[in-house]
Amino acid sequence: MIIKQFKLIYFRIPIIIKLLITIVILMCFFGTVIHFIEPMQFPTIFEGIWWAFVTAATVGFGDYVPLTTSGRLIGILLILTGGGLIGFYVSSIATGTIKREQDIEHGRLAFKGTGHLILVGWNERTRQLIKVVFDNNPNEKIVLIDRTLRHISFNEFPIHYINGDATEDTILERANIRYAERVLLTADLVKNERQADTYTILATVAIRGNNETIPIIAEILSKTQIENALRAGATTIIRSNDFMSALFYHELTHSAAVTPFEDILQILSKQQFSHITLPVELENKRFVEVSHHLLIGDHLLLGIIRDRKYCIHPSANLLLLNGDILVTLVRL
Template sequence: MINKNWYKQAWKFLQRENLDRVLLVITILVIFSSITYSIVENKTIIDSVWWTIVTVTTVGYGDISPVTLPGRLVAIVNMIVGIGVLAILSASLASFLVSKKIKEDLGMSAYKFENHIIVCEWNYRAEVIIKEFRQDSDFKEAPIILIADIDRKPIEDENLYFIKGKVSDETLIRANINKAKTAIILGDDKLEHNARDATTILSTLIVESLASSVYTIVELMNAAYIDTCKKAHADEIIVSSHISSMLISQAAINHGITYVISDLLSFQDGANKLYKVPVPRSKIGMPFIEAFVHIKQTYQSTVVALQKGLQGEVMCNPSNQYKLNNQDYLIIVATESSYQEIQKSHLR
C-alpha cells in the first residue's frame, strides 16, 4: 500500500542528504541553458532541453550541437557546471548507500517487515537455527531479524537483518514486533544457567507485553523455570538441557535412535522430516485410522501425531477410533515432495 505522504518523506530525505540544493542547481541550469540555447541556436524548446540534458550528463550523442559562438559558450558552461554537479550528486548517493549498509551491519537500522521471524540472542544454536531455516523451501528467503548485543551482523545472509542491543521495548519496536509471526528467544551463553533463564523469561515478558499475538518459542536450561515461563505467556518452551539428556539416555538404551531423531529434525534435501498438515477434507468426521492409511497409501508418508487446532493439544499416536474434525492437524513424517503434494490436494 502506497503511503499517502510519500512526497513529504521524499522531500525530507532529499533535505537530510543535502540533495535538495543539488537538484535545485540542476533544475536552474537546465531551464536557463535550454531557454538560452533555444534563442541563440534557433531550436525548439524540446530539442534544447534534450541537448542540455545530454551535455550536462556528458553523454554527448552529437545529434544536436551548437554552431554559433553564444551557443558554444552555453555548452562550455554546461560541461563545467554539469561535471561538478553530477560529481556531487554521485558522491551524495554513494555516501547514502554506504552509510545505509554500514548502519545495517552495525545493527542501527529499523525495519518494517510483516510475518517475519525475530531471533533474540546470538550463539551457535542461533546460527544452526538460521541455517536450518534456509534449508526449508518455505523459509529460504524469509526475513529474519536478529536482536543481539554483538558488534556487527555475524553471518552473510541477504535476508538476515541485525539490530544491536539487548531485548527491550526499543529494539523490539525497531524489529516491528507487532507484525512479526514468530519470536525465538534463546539463552545468553555469557551468563550462568539461572541468570540465563531469568533473562530469557524477562525477554519473554517484554515480547508478550508488546505483541501478545506473536508466537513465542523460548529456550530454557532448567526445567524448574517452565511454570514461570508459562506465566510469562510463552507459547512453546524448549528445555535444551532436558532434551539433550533424554536423547543421550535413549541412545544408551536403544542404540541408533538419535540418528532417527536427527534425520526427522533436519531440513537437508531428500530427508524425511516432520510436517504439520490439515486433515484431508474427505476424512473429516472419520476415524483416525482411515486418515493414517490414506496418507500412507497415497503419499508414502506416516502420521505420528495429531494436534487439536493450529496451536492446541498434541496427541502422539492417537487412538484408531478418534473422530477427526475440521480443526485438527496431522503431524506426519514425509519427504518435502510428498508434503507439497498433500498441501496441494487439500487446496483442491
C-alpha cells in the same frame, strides 16, 4: 505561511531527490537562456535543455554547440556549475548504495516486510535452524535479532539482521514485530542459566507488549523459570536441558547404535511437527484408536498436550478428552 510550509516540506525531502530537483531546474534555466541567446542554433527550449544536460554530464555528443561568444560563456558557466552538481549526484547515489549495503550487513536497517519469522539470539543452533527452514521453505522471511553479532553476510545467510537488544521496543519495532508470524527465543549459552533465562523472560515480556497475539517459542534452561516464562506470555516452552540429559542417559545406558543420533535428527528435520486440536468425533476415544485414525492421514501421533503439559507416548488406553492438543509428526 506558504513559504514556511514549502521550506518544511523541502527540508524533509531526501538529499538525492533535492539534488535531482536542483539539477533539473538548473538545466532548464541554462537551456532556456541558450535558446534566447542563439535561437538559430537552438530553435526550441527543449533542444537547449538537451544541450545543457549533455554538456553538464560531459557526454559531449556535439550535435548542438554554441557559436557566439555569449553562448560559449553560458557553456563555461554550465560546465562549472552543472557538471559539479551531476558528479555530486552520481557519487551520492553510489555512496547511498554502499551505505545501505553496510547498514544491512551490520543490522542497522529496519525490516518492512510482514508474515516473517523472528529469531532472537545467534548461535550454532540458530545457524542450523536457518538452514533447515530454507531447505524446507526457501521463500520463508527470517529476521534475526542479536546484540553480540557484529555483522552478517546476506550472501551466506539470506536473512534480515537487526543488531540490538530484543528487550527494547525500538529494536522490536525495527523487526516489525506487529506484523511478524511468530518468534523464537534461543537461550544464550555464554551466560549462566539464570541470566540466560532472565533475558529470555524479559524479551518475552517486551514482545508480548508489542504484539498481544503472536506465538512466542522460548527456550528455558532452568525448570524453575518455566512458570515465569509462561506468565510473561510465552506460548511454547522448549526445555533443551531436559532433552539433552535424556539423550546423555540414553547413550550411557545403551550400546552404540549403528546410525549416529545426528543422522536421526537430520531425518527428523525433513518432517514437520504439528499441533492439532482434538476433533469432536475423536473425543473419549483411546490413544491407540486416535493414533490409528491419524496414520491414515499421514500423521504420526507422538503424544498430547493437556492442561499446558506435554504427555509424550502415553498409555495406549488413555482416553482423549475435549481440549486436548495432538502432537503429530507429518512428512513434508
